[in-house]
Amino acid sequence: MTSQPQHNYWGYDSAPGIPTVYSLTDSGSIRVLWALEDLVEKGLLESYNLKAFERSKTTAKAPESMKEGFRLGTAPILTVSPASAPDEPPTPFVEGRLILQFLSDHYAKGLWDSPAPEDQARNVFFQEFAGTTVSTLTSLTLTMDLIPEATPWPLKPLVKLLFVPLMSVFKGKLVVPFKFLEDTLSEDKPWFGGAKLGLADFCMIFPLDTCVARRYFDAAKYPKVAQWHKTVHEMPTYQRAVKKMGEYNGIKS
Structure with a gap:
């Protein structure tokens, strides 16, 4: 892997480790936070790290510091390194629906799937x-x-x-x-x-x-x-x- 992994692509054979979610007040981050809480409650995820950010009171924009997670700095952002190599540069996942699909594919073990x-x-x-x-x-x-x-x-x-x-x-x-x-x-x-x-x-x-x-x-x-x-x-x-x-x-x- 390079030092800057491709976003929204999990290029490791190892399973992902503990994820970090970048959340913004009054945003679609609620979708990912709710899904993560569901995984934790069901025992499919031990925990997750949360970096919560507040919108500007004057412009309602996200702070520049959100770009730490991904260069666009828009919520939600999820970053994660391999469980077997937690010091590897984390891979960023962006766009709420794609983050949810990643969580489903790598953590949920069919929790949100239907057999029908x-x-x-x-x-x-x-x-x-x-x-x-x-x-x-x-x-x-x-x-x-x-x-x-x-x-x-x-x-x-x-x-x-x-x-x-x-x-x-x-x-x-x-x-x-x-x-x-x-x-x-x-x-x-x-x-x-x-x-x-x-x-x-x-x-x-x-x-x-x-x-x-x-x-x-x-x-x-x-x-x-x-x-x-x-x-x-x-x-x-x-x-x-x-x-x-x-x-x-x-x-x-």
Whole structure:
């Protein structure tokens, strides 16, 4: 191996050792923290190292120090060296879905897999659906929502006049994917991964948490999705993940 291993590629015959996760407040790091807590609770991972960072109070950006984990400095980041050679330069893994897949491949021992081919396909589909359709529409809606909030007072009324209607348009576009998610869940398959918790559920939590916190989501219209969300929030593994993040959806833990 070179002194700078290729990111998102595990080039060792040895199993990975104790991972380090770089987490940022109010970010998609929640997906990886929740997954790591689940692995620890199930006894599949002894522990993990946490480097928690706070967003700038003025710009909401990640600090430059996050680039220690990976040059882009965007959360989440996971770094790990081989268990047999802990002093080797750690390999960085970035992009939440890819980090989750790495954890599944190297630590989970089938914990989040389903024996049913239909659920396997469903799990893959909803990982992609969460990261593209739901996350994209949520991000666009949130952007239109936050710009007026961040605008200085003299310009705020004018900016609100422009952006509030745009926010409403994007918020309306969330109705179709929400209805699709609602129709997908059932008593037999209460998880987006199918009959059991899967990677799709970890992927889905961040955009849905954002939609619930910002009131883009109407629980009365989508009771099965609301129940899924409630179930996740009641899980000790999720609660520990939120606490370790430090601040999530503007609420300090």
